[in-house]
Amino acid sequence: METPPRARTPQAVLFACGLNSVRSPMAASLLQQMFPHALYVKSAGVRKGELDPFAVAVMAELGQDISEHKPTTFEELDDWEGLNFDLIITLSPEAHHKALELTRTVAADVEYWPTHDPTGAEGNREQKLQAYREVCDTLLMRIRKRFSKVGAASG
Helix, strand or coil: CCCCCCCCCCCCCEEECCCCEEECHHHHHHHHCCCCCCCCCEEEEEECCCCCCHHHHHHHHCCCCCCCCCCHHHHHHHHHHHCCCEEECCCCCHHHHHHHHHHCCCCEEECCCCCCHHCCCCCHHHHHHHHHCCCCHHHHHHHHHHHHHHHHHHC
């Protein structure tokens, strides 16, 4: 887990993972909820997936509705609004490689937060939900730690 040498407070944050269907939309929702007016937050994937119903259910337990999230690729995001982010947080190896490739032409810091993919969880519905909750809790803890200064700066 590397912190960029100039860990400044970002204005625009992009969370990225493989399919933009579980981890990155969860992380984007968590950060957006914490700082609804202080930061611009989006998520994207290397490839386009389908929004995962377990991710929707776990976020609903926290009072956050991601059911309208439409999985988006880096290319689609670039086409629609440009990749004007000063921090890209990658949650999977493939997203990290893609983000590093982008920083050849985009001036953004990249942080890699290796995050378990809960989609392979075995067991009954409750056991699967628990795997998603653990990912959500891990993301929430990392977001609080990384963005703790934002609240102080904007408060």
